[in-house]
Amino acid sequence: MHEMDLNRFERLVAAYGATPSRWPDEERAAAQAFARADPRAAALLAEADSIDTLLFAHRVAEPSRTLRAMVIEGAPRKRRLAGRARLWWTGLGIALAGASGMLAGSAATAALEPITANVLMYGHEDVPALDYSAEENAL
């Protein structure tokens, strides 16, 4: 923290310009008090203000719509997660449909050929179990 005197005030406005809002928070009040109290401050502020005016004459163009679109295109999207979830549910649906089809087929077979059906009740080792762990792992 600097003591506010003519030397510090001169350095402060030479660096930060004439607008108090740009002065460091911790020195603003003291610098404003100095500006009100010391008649030499006015000339320093006027000089700084002329440079501020030059600086703020500089304008840069707004970003183009193309740039904005290109930037947004790369943003992460929920849709990817939703897509994966849809795949998961689709996979589950297919598996359940397949399983129910097999059960229905088994029942029909049992009705038509009870002896074979008894064999089939114990003969489903070749039917893949409904194992979701692989799909879960894939998420």
Place this chain on the structure above:
Amino acid sequence: MNADDPDGDLVRRVGEGDVQAAEALVARKLPRMTALAHRLLGDRAEAEDVVQELFLRVWKSASSWRPGAAKFDTWMHRVAFNLCTDRLRKRREVALPETWDAPDPQPLADARITAEQQSDAVGRALASLAPRQREAIVLTYYQELPNREAAALMGIGVDALESLLARGRRALKARLEEADA
């Protein structure tokens, strides 16, 4: 998320894949970051390359962003600033035309001068400043960073920042007066 960080909630939502949040973040930051890069590099096309790279990093980091000592805006400034200074360093490594940073001696004080011409003249004067002076002025005046934040970005102390600002402002005025003579 840091309650003191005005961008914190938006960044969290971006990280969750909320496209509307991403659009809002772009609307909030793109003009500011483009202006920073444009003024540091003095070249619009290069500035656009930098902001694209910057936002790629934002998108990658959003989901893992955790508030620390720095706000998100400060982090973005740091990344953009480093991307720009890398490019400026590479520029200095290749031979530049002798007139690369010479101010264009166009008259400034003409009473009929347009705002656009005046802006161009100040832009040329800014481009002709020593790089560290230009960086200090751009961060403090145009980006409106607090002095400690600007100094930290530049890796210097506040006293050194003030010295660069004062010399930069004097040099800028002198360049414009020379051009006007």
